Amino acid sequence: MIEQIGTGEAVVFWVCAVLSVVGALGLILSRRAVHSALWLALTMISLAVLYIANAAPFLGMVQIIVYTGAVMMLFLFVLMVVGVDASDSLVETIRGQRWAAIILGLGFGMLLTAGIANALVGAQMVGLDGPNSQYGGNVEGLARLLFSDYLVAFEIVAALLIVAAVGALVLAHREKWQPKLTQRDLAIQRVRTGLHPGNQPPPGVYARHNSVDTPALLPDGSIAEQSVPEPLRVRGDLRPVDTAAITETTELAEGHAADGPRDHPVADDPGSSPGEGR
Amino acid sequence: MIGNGAIIAADVAPILEPSSAATGIFAWIWLLIALPLAGAIVLLTTGRWTNRFGHLIGVATVVIAAGLAIAMLIEMMGRSAEARSFEQTLYSWVFAGQFQVDVAFQLDQLSMVFVLLITIVGSLIHIYSIGYMAHDPDRRRFFGFLNLFVAAMLLLVLADNYLLLYVGWEGVGLASFLLIGFWQYKPSAAAAAKKAFVINRVGDVGLSLAIMLMFVTFGSVTFESVFSSAGGASDSTLTWIGLLLLLAAAGKSAQFPLQAWLLDAMEGPTPVSALIHAATMVTAGVYLIVRSNAIYDKTVFAATTVVVIGVITMIIGAVIGSAKDDIKKALAGSTMSQIGYMVLAAGLGPVGYVFAIFHLLTHGVFKANLFLSAGSVMHGMNNGVDMRRFGALRAVMMITFGAFMFGYLAIIGIPPFSGFYSKDKIILAAFEQNTIVGISAVLAAGITGFYMTRMFTMTFLGKARWDDDAHPHESPPVMTIPLIVLAIGSLGLGASLYYWGDIVEWLAPVTGYESRPIAIPTTVLEAITLVIVLIGVAIAVLMYGKSVPIEPPQKVSVLTIAARNNLYDDATNDIVAVRPTWYAARFLVWFDNRIVDGAVNASAAFVGGASGRLRRLQNGFTRSYALVMVIGVIVVFGVLALVGLS
């Protein structure tokens, strides 16, 4: 029983083969790791198609779901942790490594392909129509093998997955060297350091501004530096003090002195309270 | 124990007598050793606590042992000659397969006379030491060592096998080391002790090899089985055993060529010299040879070697004694010479064993007498030993003078003093055996007459040549009484042992005795000997009778210079043993440092260097390792392709 490869499959093969080699080359030639991951995903999807073409629909699905879906997402996740921008420098640190690797790799590839081609010249393909249909389908056939001939290996692999999961937990675990600090401990620590013990002063908020980059004013009219978050301060993104508005407000307050003192002109404005409540 | 040939003592049967079990008083044989040993242990371990009366304990143990020995002698004399040997087994000491050794004692006629000599002369020396060491801060230690010495010597003569004898032998060596170096703060004393110890070690190697050879040959080291099966061994084995035993005896008894330590041993306190020279130590070698008579009887070569060694030592001892100005060293030379007589006699075979022991006994007494008298003189002369600064001491120390004179007459062999009987018997036996040996013995007797007269005249007669601060005086009674006892012994011991004690008959069961006729009648020979001795005396009187220069004269004969330098024995030892050893050691050090260490270091350096370069392969880069893996894969692939994958 000899199965011949039809033209349709040949077309699929050549398309997917080219795509997968391009993806592989892209993987090793991209400078940025994210690009590599995306190229690899292309290769894997192409391979999934080839699996299906090779009468292995179950593996093709698993390839897409597990590899392209789960494993590649895991890779991308780790890449996000490590830093998306991380890219290799082009300078090779080990002398001669790159050229030796390329020459040896190509030599190895040639040996491999030559060996395979030599071994498979004139090979006849039996095909999987028989085995696949024996128990009603590819999945049923695989299941039968897995739970009969390969049962021990299957169980061992199950154990391996558990161990791998636990191992990942252990590796990623960070040991605590001292007891967790409570609120009380933090309070004591803050007082002991002698810095400003209470809350920082909130940003200066006036009737017309409620942005955190507005500095608060001290009684003498100067700026309270600490009222603005440090990154803004360092960047110099302080909103300049609108002296005209202040003067106007002061005049208004003096003009309506009979209405009573108004120390906090914005206190009644519920939407303009960006700082922490006191 | 077999006397083959004519036995002159009629009632001595030439049979190998089995020893009877020790009963009655002989059950206390072990006590003879235990007493002085206990004394030594007590004195050496109790510390300052016994400083005040320790010496009395030391004396008491030896005196009690002497009393016990005398009681045993009386009991032994009451028995027949066949029943005079006793054995006492204390316990099994070594039991390793075939090798069985007991701690067992054997008291026979030979051991008996030794025990008597050791305990009685030892007692007198102990008593004398009370006075002599009265002012020494370490007197307790001194008596402890003396007790140890006596105990070791008693173990040596009472052991019934060679291994136990070896223990006593080593004990004697240890005790002599401790006593010669007693004043260890003097570098000369420390060196002398070390020298004695090292030279003794040479002899000890001989003894240990002899014991091993005996065990290999006879399967046992007890006297009884070794002697009874001696006939079964090959000639060469017996000769080797004999020569090794002789080496041991030469070491202990200061015989040529191991005699160099004896003169230096004078660095010890004088009672020690007396003990070493008279009662213990140097007699051990003679005891060993006489005890092993069954072996020497069967090997002519070894026996002849013994005679030759004895003759050589006899002559050189006498020559050295003639040139020394140090009274103790002159006496030491004399001891060498006299022990040479004994060894000579012991080598003569059954003719001489008895007389070797006889002379050993009389010599033990008169040499102790001479040494203790010399000690008494030194005691009165601020510990001076230079005879050129003595002279005319007769008037101030009459008792010492008298005692010394008795010893002097005894050693040169004037009848009826004891040396006459013992020494003339040796000379007679020598003539019986070999004329040349006999003539040498007579000649040595003449030289003895010369040097002893020289010593006697320079010390007691002539004019006083004392140092200005010397105030000679007689020693206290605790020292003079032993002198008097020993002087009486010097006078009477020889005759009483020979005529009344019948020493020949007494010892014959152990050693055997035979007598052969000689060409010259004994009386004539004795007369000739006496004349030659008197000639020696006359020469000495002529040379030293009138005046003695305080400084030793420098224009003297070559022989005198050689004798003053101990006949260059130290130089000889230096050339023969010390230098070669030194050079060999230097060579070995060089060999070890350069060749052995060099080889080791070179291989280590090679390995180190190679690994230093090889380890560079481990550069820590994972990718390099992966590259190497790829190379490996390619190689495997290549090989597979070559051998035919397809």
Added chain:
Amino acid sequence: MNPENYIILSGVLFTIGAIGVLVRRNAIVVFMSVELMLNAANLAFVAFARINGNLDGQVVAFFVMVVAAAEVVVGLAIIVTVFRSRRSASIDEPNLLKY
């Protein structure tokens, strides 16, 4: 078309993956290259299964996927741990284990 084309494609992908392992220094990319090599092997298994006409090759490929998943989990955890202590994902960085 011959069935061996699949195998040759597998060899090419495997070679590219090996070169990637040897050349790239970012540990994550190295890991991806390893995955590529595993996938190439899987392709060979699947193709051989079809050539030989039985499903065992596919079963093995399935096991390879499971083991690869486990390996990725542990390997990425290691990379994260190393990154945490050295602030770098370079595979040349942890090179203390050397001469």
